[in-house]
Structure formats: C-alpha cells, structure tokens
Amino acid sequence: MTTTKTKVLVVEDDSFLAEVLLQKFTECGDEVCYAPDGSGVVERVQNEKPHVVVLDILLPARNGLDILEELKQKEDTKAVPVVVVSNVNQSEDIARATKLGAAKYLVKAGQNPDDIVKVVHSVLEVV
C-alpha cells in the first residue's frame, strides 16, 4: 500500500517565519514547496498541484487576497483549500477572505507554528 505525502505550498515573504513553517511541515512528513512573494503563485498551484496552500496577505508583488480570489475563480485550482495565515486582523479582511473561500483565517501572532500545522491538516481531513 502506498501513501501519498501531503503537499503544502507556503506563500510567506518573511524568510524566518517561512523557514519555521517549512520545517514544521517537513517534520510532520509533508512535502513542501515555497513562494517568497505573490508573483506566479497561481501558476505554481496549477503546475505543482499542492494539496493545500498556506497564504500570507501582505506580500511583495501581489496581495494574498487577490491571489485567493484568482485561485477560487479558476476551475483547476478552486478545489485547493487555502489557509490564510497573516498578521492582518482587520474584520474586513477576515470577512473578505472567508467570502472568497478561504478554509481558515489565522492570525500569526496568536498562533504557534504547531497549531498552524494542526489547522492545515484538519482542513485537509474535512476535504
């Protein structure tokens, strides 16, 4: 019997936070890929077909919410769950992300990396 590894795409511009997240996912046996800014994320999701996307909002090149909107509009990417992990905690942004189809919205400052990994895995279980 073969088990497929969960493939996680982490979109995070801060190198330290990205490193911690990637390490955590790897420790849990996940396969990881990484985007340091907002450019080309939609194409990477189309080509690399991750099981889940961990997406920051304030990113160089392109805003995370715009990326989320495009992902949810495209036929081949709309089923991929997106967990928004950001330090923006304005109600309007949370509401917009939820409306656009984010599976979860987490505020980084209030979470441990372990908690984030747990939430991402729980999202995949639901899917």
Place this chain on the structure above:
Amino acid sequence: MHPELLLTNIGYGFSILLTASLGTFILLKGRRKTEHVTFFLLSVVLLIYEISHVWGINVSDPELSRKIFMFNTANLFIVAFNAHWVFAMTQSLTKQRWALGIIYAIATGLCLGYWIWPESFMLPSQHFVLYFESYYNIGPLYPIMTLYFVLIIAYFMAHLFRVFFTTGNEMLKARLKYVIGGLIWGYGVGVTALLPLYGIDFDPIISTLVATYTIPFAYSILAHNLWDLNVVARKALWYGLLVAFLTMLIAGVNSINNVILTLYPSLSLWVIPFISALVAVSIGTLVWNRLKFIDTLRYELLQVMMHKFRTPLTKIRWAADRVGKNAPDEDTAKNVARIRQETDMISELVDTLVYSSTIDTAEYHHTVAQISVHRFLENALNTFKHRSVDRKFTVNENDCGELVLGIDEQRMSFALQVLVDNAFKYTREGGHITVDIGHDARRNQVLFKVMDDGIGFDMSEQKKIFYEFYRTKHAQHVDTEGMGLGLFLAQKITERHGGALYAESKGDGKGSVFTLVLPVKSDTIEE
C-alpha cells in the same frame, strides 16, 4: 426674527453647550487640581456672560434687558479666573499671589460697586442696535470695567510670553502655544461684542464663537492625561473654526445682499441668500470630507503600525518556541516560556490600544456574520484552557449552544475574553471561574455570565469600572500592569452589537458577576 439675530442665537447656543460641557469635563478629570478648578470657574462665569448676553439681546423691554445685562459684570471674573488659571498652569502661583490678590480684590470691589449703583454700569437698553432687539446702553463707569479687562489680559499675556520665551521646559512650551493661540483668538473674537457699545459700527456676529477659545485651553490641561485627545481637540477646533468662518461668510453675503438689492432693485430677494447657502453647503461638505479623510488616514496608520508590531512579535514567539522545544535544561525552558508569555502580552496590548483609538472613529465598523453560541464560545475561550490549571474554569452552555448570534466574531471574542481574562487575573489560585450561558426567551437574548470568586468590587464603583482608564484600588494592587481599557472597550463593542454589559458584586473580596447580553439572531444558521 432677523436672520443674523437667529444666527447669533444659534452661535451662542453652541458656545453655551461647549462652555458647559468642557468646564464640567475638565472638573471631573481633576477635582483637586487648581488648574482644573480654575478652568471650571472660568467656564462658569463665561457661561453667565454668554447666557446674559444672548438673553438680553432678545428681550425688547429695555428695563428687563438692562437687568439681564447687569450680569455682564461676569467679565470681571472671566479675566480674574483666567489669570488665576494661567498662573496655576505656569506654576507661578506663589510668585503672583499678590498680583492675584489685587486682581480679585478689584474685581470684587468693582462688581459690588456696579450692583449697588447699577446706573453707573448699565442704563435701560437701546432698541434695535444693528439687528438686536436690545443692546447694551452703558453707564458712565462701565469703561472702568473695560479698562480693567484690557489691563488684566495684557498682564497675564505678558506673563505668558515671558514664560514661553524663558522656560527650558519643552513640554510646557508646547502647552503654552495652545494657550496663547486660544487667548488671542478668544479675546479677539469676544471683544467684537464691545465695539457697538462704544458707537463703533461693527457687526459682532463673530463674538458668538467666543467659547471656542476654551478648546485649546482644555487641550493644554489634558494633553498629558489622555493620549489621543490631540486629535479630538484639533478636530473640535476645526469644527469651531469652520462654524466661525461660515457664520462670517453668511453675514458678509447678507450685507452684500443689501447693497446689491439697493443697486439692482429688480433682482429677486432669494438670489443672494441662495448663493450664500450653496457656498456654505459646499464648504461644509469639503471640510467634512477632509475630516473624514484624516480619520481614515489615522485608522490606516494604526493598522499598519499594528501589523509592523505583530511581525517581529511573531518572530520572537516562534523563535522562542523553537528554542523551548530543544531547551537543554529546565531553567532555559522557564525563561523561554517567560519570553512567550511577555510577547503574548505585548500583542494583547497592541490590540487593545488600537481598539481603543479606533472605536470612536468613522472607520470603525463591524463585519457581522452568523455563528452559533457553541462555536463562538469554543473559538473565544480556547486560549483559556491552558490557564485553567491553577483555577477551576467551567463553561456551562445550558442547552443554548445551538442559538445563533449575528456578530463580528473577532470583536465580540475580544469582549468576552476581556471578561474571562479579568476573572483569571483577579481570582486567587484555587478559585473558581464559571461562564454560564442563559437564554432570555421573552426578550430573545443570550446572557453570558462570567462569574468568579475573586476580588470583587464595591457596588459604588459599579459604573465607574467601565470608564476609560478607570481601575479600582484593589485591582491596581492585584495587577499593576493593567490599563483600565478592557471593560471600557468590551462595553462599547457589546453596545455596538445592540447588547449590554453590566457588572455586579457583593463587595470587595466577594467575587463578581459580569453579564454580557446579546440579541439572538435566529434558532438556526440561515444559508
């Protein structure tokens, strides 16, 4: 009623409200401070002057009007209290005690003299000076008051300038800028009401805004007490100046109207007033938009600041987490746990400060969504699970979990967390904290009761604990770090959701019950 008299009445109405509210506000902020008390007394005499003036000019009976205008003697004490306040704020009371004594003695003497021999001060009023029903008809000794008035102002202004240019205290210097500006504006505007008394043909409509000069005064007093008053005071000043400008503009256009109608009798009566109204509305809209824009900028700046703070805090927290996992010994693990705890506290503080500075701005709005009581409790109270080691923490949903609320979850969570967090803070180890949910079917409301057997409070403080920055003595003793903002914000947020938040206690040391009431949206979540 003549339109300009109507404008004058409206302007004085505005000034009376402003004087009364600012005076009371400042007194309540420091009942034992000379600066605050003298400011309050200044407001009282200013109020007497404003009321007597606006009343007197609207009365057609010359004798009655004269009696009312006798209260113009309040001017004597306006400058006296103003001088006292200036000396108090520049910390020159001891040096100026003799001068102050003389100022009060002359004011009292003149006031008594004028009331004993009223004809020397005020004669039966004149009819229809400009557009007033009645106007001051001054007696032979009235100019002595004017002289006193001018001399005292000159004296304390000279004192202010001297302090301003010699002090090395930059903070005081900054305050004095507001005071000097306010005085020049206030007395400059107020003195226009005196001009017709001396036969000078000048429309004193601008004097209606005399009370606006107390705004920078109030600011200079409170600048060190309230961190966000700067914006409020400036905004209030802008509103005041806007009203002043519009009043002058309309008065000017009305005067031009008379000239134009004389030159062009065929022109309809409504043309010029209509144009003036259009100009006023346009300026009003422009200024209003500008103020809203400033509000938005401030809100956005705070949001950016909040984000800038959070990113390094997250890094510290996550780095601590990494170190903690591989801590070589117990001591390191403890220190790392402390780092995490403190970064969490800074995060909370940042959130609280941003909430408190935006809750009254136009930009603050809720994003309401439906959520079940169960889900709301689960999300909001999750963070307290790890804290329930030393205290017994219980949540009783009491069959209310399925009820649906229409709330901004993030903000309401904050409000509920404040209550539970306070319960943890102010309950000793081994104590009990219970969140009990109830349903008031008749009013269709959900009641979240947060009960503890902690320090409680005296019921005389029942309302005060919701005041901004207020903390009971007992609370200050137990937790020295609090800011007194949590309950204030929780109540505001709850009220904005159409709910209510109140507190009860059987007294100091006897625990407390905070009840947060929210309306039920429906029995099931609507798709």
